[in-house]
Amino acid sequence: MYEFIKGEITEINPAYIVVETGGIGYSIKISLNTYSKLNKEKTTKVLIHQLVREDAHLLFGFAEDAERELFRSLISVNGVGANTAIMMLSSLSPDEIISAISTDNVNILKSIKGIGAKTAQRIIIDLKDKLGKFAETGQILTSGDNTIRNESLSALVMLGFAKKDAEKTLDKILNENPGLTVESVIKHALKRL
Numbered sequence: 001m002y003e004f005i006k007g008e009i010t011e012i013n014p015a016y017i018v019v020e021t022g023g024i025g026y027s028i029k030i031s032l033n034t035y036s037k038l039n040k041e042k043t044t045k046v047l048i049h050q051l052v053r054e055d056a057h058l059l060f061g062f063a064e065d066a067e068r069e070l071f072r073s074l075i076s077v078n079g080v081g082a083n084t085a086i087m088m089l090s091s092l093s094p095d096e097i098i099s100a101i102s103t104d105n106v107n108i109l110k111s112i113k114g115i116g117a118k119t120a121q122r123i124i125i126d127l128k129d130k131l132g133k134f135a136e137t138g139q140i141l142t143s144g145d146n147t148i149r150n151e152s153l154s155a156l157v158m159l160g161f162a163k164k165d166a167e168k169t170l171d172k173i174l175n176e177n178p179g180l181t182v183e184s185v186i187k188h189a190l191k192r193l
Helices: 032-038 065-075 082-091 094-102 106-110 117-137 143-158 163-176 182-192
Strands: 004-012 016-021 024-030 043-052 057-062
Touching: 004 024, 004 032, 016 032, 016 043, 024 032, 024 043, 024 082, 032 043, 032 082, 043 065, 057 065, 057 082, 065 082, 065 094, 065 117, 082 094, 094 106, 094 117, 106 117, 117 163, 143 163, 143 182, 163 182
Parallel strands: 024 057
Antiparallel strands: 004 016, 004 043, 016 024, 043 057
């Protein structure tokens, strides 16, 4: 998995960027938000999300980690693919998307091309608990926190706890005590569940 690609911008337009590094040009799909941040640059460091399919290896690029984490949250929703998530991030800023989800604003999400009423409602239902606190704190969990959260969640579900209850408890613990190890998070969760 690629974390980032750093190099010279050889081509950029609102849909994709080509970054040359080590004699190889990487074509990376980007959102309008990322385009506006990288448009005037000669060299860049693009954060990457790699998607591997049977017929293609696709790279999606982001100027900021918060946007990449929101993208990853969006594609975790059933019915929202990578291209739809990029379309959402091109239509609205990450803050606007988080705000729409946390305030149950289906109409804002429906205004995005490719998002119907059912998909908008599914996005809100699936992500409201995850993203609601981001609107308040203005931060998105780092990938390290997500790894700890996911491993802890798996362990708690295997122990027989309901996934929804475990998710809420883990989110509270990680919000209150960032930087805990997986073992510490599980111990805290077991006391609260």
